[in-house]
Amino acid sequence: MINITLPDGSVKQVSKGSNALDLARQISEGLARNVLAAKVNGKVIDATLPLYEDAHLTLLTWNDPEGKSTMWHSSAHLMAEAIELLYPGVKFGIGPDIENGFYYDIDFCDYDISEKDFSKIEKKILELAKEKQTYQRKEVSKADALDYFSKKGDEYKLELIQDLEDGQITFYKSGQFTDLCRGPHIPNTGFIKAVKLTKVAGAYWRGDENRKQLTRIYGITFPKKKELTAYLEMLEEAKKRDHRVLGKELGLFTFSQKVGLGLPLWLPRGAVLREQLEQYLKRVQKEAGYEPVITPHIGNVNLYKTSGHYQKYGEESFKPIKTPVEGEEFFLKPMNCPHHCEIFNSSPHSYKELPIRYAEFGTVYRYEQSGELHGLTRVRGFTQDDAHIFCTPDQIKSEFNGVIDIVQQIFTAFNFNDVIIQISLRDPQHPEKYIGSDENWEKAENAIKEVAEERGLNAIVEYGEAAFYGPKMDFMVRDAIGRKWQLGTIQVDYNLPERFDLTYIGADNEKHRPVMIHRAPFGSMERFVAVLIEHCGGNFPLWLSPDQAIILPISEKYQNYAEKVLLLLKKHEIRTVIDDRSEKTGRKIRDAELKKIPYMLIVGEKEEASGSVSVRKHGEGDLGTFSIEDFAQKINSEVNKLINY
Template sequence: MSNKIKITLPDGTVKEFDKGVSGYDIAMSISEGLARNVLSAKVNGQVWDATRPINTDAHVQLLTWNDPEGQNTFWHSSAHLLAEALEELYPGIKFGIGPPIENGFYYDVDFGDKVLEGTELEKIEQKMLDLARQKNEFLRSEVSKKDALDYYNKKGDEYKLELIDGLEDGSITFYQQGNFTDLCRGPHIPNTGFIKAVKLLNIAGAYWRGDEKRKQLTRIYGITFPKQKELKEYLELLEEAKKRDHRKLGKEMELFAFSEKVGMGLPLWLPKGTMLRDRLETFLKKAQVKAGYKPVITPHIGAKQLYVTSGHYEKYGKDSFQPIAAPGEEGGEEYLLKPMNCPHHCEIYKTKPRSYKDLPLRLAEFGTVYRYEQSGELHGLTRVRSFTQDDAHIFCRPDQVKDEFIKVIDLVLFVFNSLGFENFTTQISLRDPENKAKYIGSDEVWEKAEKAIIEATEEKGLKTIVELGEAAFYGPKLDFMVKDALGRSWQLGTIQVDYNLPERFELDYIGADNAKHRPVMIHRAPFGSLERFVAVLIEHCGGNFPLWLSPEQIAILPISEKYAEYANKVYSTLESNDITGFIDHRDEKIGRKIRDAEVKKIPYMLIVGEKEAEEERVSIRKHGEGDVGEMSLEEFTSFFNQKVTDSISNK
């Protein structure tokens, strides 16, 4: 029996090694420099410790800091380092969970009666760095369920005991570094010495297992890097992100607000924010009409049976739906706030018989929906309980699916290009083949739907990643992951292929053979939701919207009250040329008016005084740049319209 195994590398190279070879050993066979930078290894699609033995033929990818999975491993190990530091500084504390997150990590900790102060974070950071310099290895060991329970019973950590109780014997692993041991599946970096820079960012409360009836633990967020320079750059990025925070800018620019009396997670769109929304809606509606979509409007509520038929009620559970009326008399119907638009659109499709010649039928609606999000998960406009989707559903024949899918991709790309989102990737979300019970529909229809998405993305030449288990319960989908100006990734547009809702709603059309056939449904939303899209757009452009989109394009600033009449004339002339803005009639000095207009990010400031009134001209300032010069109103109108054209030239 051979003691050799074959390792296939990402470039297709096949190398032969002895059984028990590790990712680190494979890296050493390539170069010492690579080995010094390997954090973990992807073995047959699963991320392992770089030091874990490989005993069978395998496809192996060596992961470094430049790979997302490598960073994930780094931050997972950093969470363990934080826990080790905390246990040394605060003996007797108890631990919940400590996972990596998109940027960094956190650990949930029970400090007993102690309240951790923000001033203590620096001391914890220093302890983490002291421990990291010891270069302790992360040692993996498999333990029986009995031994795991015995260990944490002796330690007196009820949170770990609860976690172990839900695990199967034979699948439990511990990791140890230095004097600290933790229940963990891994993987981890080779040793703590890779961690060179540490910053603990903030402290928050977190209920154990997200249950508000359980104890609230202390959640400590942090981030680490292999170089101090990278931490410095990240902290500078955080400062810039604070300046761009859509909640801060939304308030300063008077776009939206929240009210405790109205309710948490229910945004109020102010006049300027409503103008912004209207322009986005108008922009997409025009594009949709050109693409053959037909507008529809559906109610904000629906009978419970509608969502039972669609399968949403069963899959999402009653806690996600908000009942609004349940008449007490026998046979009374229960109504729910609408959590999605697709069931309503299925019923619109059924309003009359359809022929194969009628398809594709493209129904579009800016529909407001309502979903109950936990209060702790609400965040500005990015996580709300009421939001408006730029929703549409395409009903088509099976032979039309790929072409329709490609047309939707084109529409999404048009939207992104028009608004400056040029850096994005696409994620194909497929079924988890190991857990098909999560989904509705036959294997045959799933295979057809998945194939259509993969072929469409290949034909468009999109850069894609494939994620198993991320599909919607009724069908696979394509999500657009957009990077903003700060390099942060956001999931915005989505397209989904659905063979199942047409089946559940018994939709049909008469084919060329004069027989009944089932249509296929494509769900799509280029914005995703207006709320989330506006939030991302604000942070992407720092509130400096494209000129065509800006709700207030000009501010007319009279130097004193004497020039109010001329300011009104300027305003009327420009308004008649579809240039929107306002006159600042406040009894303030011109310097203050300019500063306030800068804060509100008004693209152009038109200053009017004695000279301008006499010559019927305006002095122009551009936001962030300063003086542009003097112009007549006719010259400014031409100048402005050219700038609008420039701002949408990539449409």
């Protein structure tokens, strides 16, 4: 007998050679029916793999992330089996599970594949799933593995096997499909009750654009049909919230072929929204000791030679523009830091002045490949809520703290309650990849780690993800329907101060090198607005809404009164409009609801007589009658509460 310790600390005894499934049956048949895999001593394995020693064991079901991954990975195999049956002779690359489902990269040789073929493949998958095929694990020697796939004529698998160590190679066979695979897998295909192939895309073999492009088919599976339905509903919801759709509907921004790819045009209502964001951040930054600076949209090529960006990115940038007479070259600025360095350099600095914080809503231009452009989240011209902090190495920690304060304040203000923080540090194996002294790196990395710890931030630490010039902290948020977005970033930089020969005079009367911190809490205005639109589904918080209130006169007779109300509300800086069309009230309300205007003010005979407005809140309904003054107070206090001064 062996002792198996479960997560709750209880110990079960099972006979040697039993597997996780046997153990589950000991607990309950119902549990056993749901076990997808098992985690043994921290490693996920097949639930059917025999156990020979005492171990800590967790049974994994659909409710565990690892259970889902296992199921999806097994689904990739099942899809491959279905495809092989339907299209004999195709060759397989890799087929992993991903965050939402799985994919398989397949060389379809002479077959043409498009989304039209999905339903056929889905049908086949479900058919095979019903057979409850088991996934049989088999250890094979490298020679046998090579032999199998050379007979099959699958050069991709052969290439993968070449890189593997003999003795560590396993095959999994389900139904008629055998695949090179390290596992683990679900007990049998019967768990897969619903499948949806989601997209087809080209993907280079091993991500290398010089190699053959395979066809990647994405899919997702579920243990219950109902879950697939819910997933499809979520996708529908995401579609409705798509910032490109809402941006058009709400008149926020547009694109023009004539202006150019990836160059957003902000419409008046979008500009109001963006201006609110900028004003808000400017106020927060002013309080935090930032000084605004303004720099031009272009910079001499020498600026980027000094910064090093020319060498690194010159080829992938918009080509430089030239002065007509001298032939001097200028780049559209791809970032603001070099300009800010020169501002710092424009006068000598004492240690007493540090930290110096230059902030600018700087518009930058980057050449993105045409296929990469996407709404406002991926553009060629965008405005960063940029700032650069010049400080001493000892000040890094407190500056980091200050920036995190701002970031958190912002996330709270916008109701992003689920924030994921990633700290990116050096790869300890390859110190040569980074510039700057070990001592400085350690100081900065420790500062970041300490700050995270002291603040109790739930941060993921990733080694080897740092930029070559310094460690960084990135902020991701989860939106209202669970999608992850990368927003703000804080980066420590030892490189640019060196390249621009930035100095300050220390207390010892000697020159010292300052450290630079790049930071952008929103990331870019474009991206942030896009994420915000999708997060709130276009129902902006009152303080950001382009129109905060709309006055709906019952008929033309109350037009004068409506204008009087408008004037009063404008005096209170409430963004208000009037719907003076000759329409019925129901129609005006409907249109205002569709435009997602937070407050509708209905005015007719009663209201005019008593100097009041009848208030209807977007999405909620009638709130009753308020005097104009009371309504203005209500709005303003609501706005103040939302921005949380």
